[in-house]
Amino acid sequence: MNPRSEFAFLLEASPRTTSSSDASPNHSLPALRIPPGESYLAMREDGEPLVTTECDPSHATPLFRLAPVRIAQLQVLLLVPVDGKASRVNGSRVPEIALLKPGDQLSLDPRFQLHVALVRRPYQGTPPQELIGKQCPVCTVPFESQTTIFLCPCGTGLHDEGDDRPAEVRLECAKLASLCPGCQQPMDRKESISTVPDV
16 A cells, blocks of 8 residues: 555444434544554444454454555455454445445444545655656656655655746646646645545
8 A cells, every 4th residue: 555545434423323412413423544554443342433453352343354455556445354244335245355445335233334535645845766767747857866746645756846946947747737647636735535436
């Protein structure tokens, strides 16, 4: 997985589980971030879901093993049931192994609906070592170690030099592109949460 993006579950409680004094019909809980590597989706003793890197049944009941993986250019979340409990993905029973993408929905029980999302964190600064000498996809000028770039969460770099460079030699390719040439996602300079799969 790319360190500039990570999966998360956006939790939605069923209206039947919220109190009548709750003004909102769908009480939203905080996002559960899924770390790189293997982790577990578990249910705490108080009935709330959590993501943990340790499978400790004394603190929470593990429901699924999770692992973010990349298949070609597509980032997916591997989901393996631990206890065979009846859960559903997009309305269908969870198979022995499932690959989830942003936008998929996991129903733990009648109380919780988890929406799969991808948190994307762009970067601006000097290029990582693996991009030095490679061509910018917009202007085809190779990246140098002192160049300032915009790095999309997909790993595509674009020149993004600022006022510290003279205007006549400044490369501002990231400002020219509305979509990333690598993943075709919007060139968002802030952390964003996407529930739409990369295509």
